[in-house]
Amino acid sequence: MPGRAGEVSGLLLLAASGLAREVLAVPGLLQRHASVTLLDDDPARWGTEVHGHPVRGGLELAGEYPDHRLLVCVGRGAARRAVVRRLHGLGVRPDRYATVVHPDVRVPPGCRVGRGSVLLAGVVLTADVEVGEHVVVMPHATLTHDVVLEEFATVCAGVQLGGGVRVGTGAYLGMAAAVRERLVVGADAVLGMGAVLTADLPPGETWAGVPARPLRRPVEVEG
Ligand SMILES: CC(C)(COP(=O)(O)OP(=O)(O)OC[C@H]1O[C@@H](n2cnc3c(N)ncnc32)[C@H](O)[C@@H]1OP(=O)(O)O)[C@@H](O)C(=O)NCCC(=O)NCCS
Numbered sequence: 001m002p003g004r005a006g007e008v009s010g011l012l013l014l015a016a017s018g019l020a021r022e023v024l025a026v027p028g029l030l031q032r033h034a035s036v037t038l039l040d041d042d043p044a045r046w047g048t049e050v051h052g053h054p055v056r057g058g059l060e061l062a063g064e065y066p067d068h069r070l071l072v073c074v075g076r077g078a079a080r081r082a083v084v085r086r087l088h089g090l091g092v093r094p095d096r097y098a099t100v101v102h103p104d105v106r107v108p109p110g111c112r113v114g115r116g117s118v119l120l121a122g123v124v125l126t127a128d129v130e131v132g133e134h135v136v137v138m139p140h141a142t143l144t145h146d147v148v149l150e151e152f153a154t155v156c157a158g159v160q161l162g163g164g165v166r167v168g169t170g171a172y173l174g175m176a177a178a179v180r181e182r183l184v185v186g187a188d189a190v191l192g193m194g195a196v197l198t199a200d201l202p203p204g205e206t207w208a209g210v211p212a213r214p215l216r217r218p219v220e221v222e223g
Helices: 018-024 059-064 077-089
Strands: 011-014 036-039 053-057 069-072 206-208
Touching (some): 036 059, 053 059, 059 077
Parallel strands (some): 036 053
């Protein structure tokens, strides 16, 4: 759902991030919303602007925008999850979240894109793809038939997913990674950029390489 036709509510972007700027660059987004406001927990950003749109203050101000649609623009799935939980505590209902799909992206019948999710330019969904809530799919990722992206998953640019791949909640697939058909990427797992995954990736683990293997130590991803 690339925003409802005729939508005129304001849009509140949570975090003045690179992802927020990518969302602002999606054609048609500004026409669908009366205004765009950003919130960010970094006080150094308060009072600044992002591409002409004001950063008003911390995320706790979200409750002051009851007529706005919201979008969490935090690159890491675990951090997006934490923000959504915080917003829930502030009384933000799940139906308040916007869904942003670049107008070049075709969502065929039988595919579903959840609330709060972002699909950037050039993403391909072939058939019966299920994208959960608060998922981010970066440019030119390919989601083939029966792929499932669970909530808070992050799929970076150029990732290729074979048919029936399931990506668990909060998992992160680095740029240009490829995943063989029917494999499962566990919850909160990380697959390094350029990896070729040929076996299921257990929850919480970080794998990289061709073929992908566990990295020697736990890691934090940025973005
Ligand atoms: C896998 C990843 C998360 C590891 O990050 P990290 O903890 O900072 O890891 P390091 O850079 O310290 O590397 C640890 C080891 O893994 C290797 N390594 C890291 N990433 C690798 C990758 N993608 N493929 C193969 N090996 C990799 C390093 O060479 C290093 O090996 P060494 O110990 O022999 O020197 C990270 O490299 C990655 O791929 N992130 C995704 C980046 C991305 O797609 N960003 C998109 C932003 S929009």
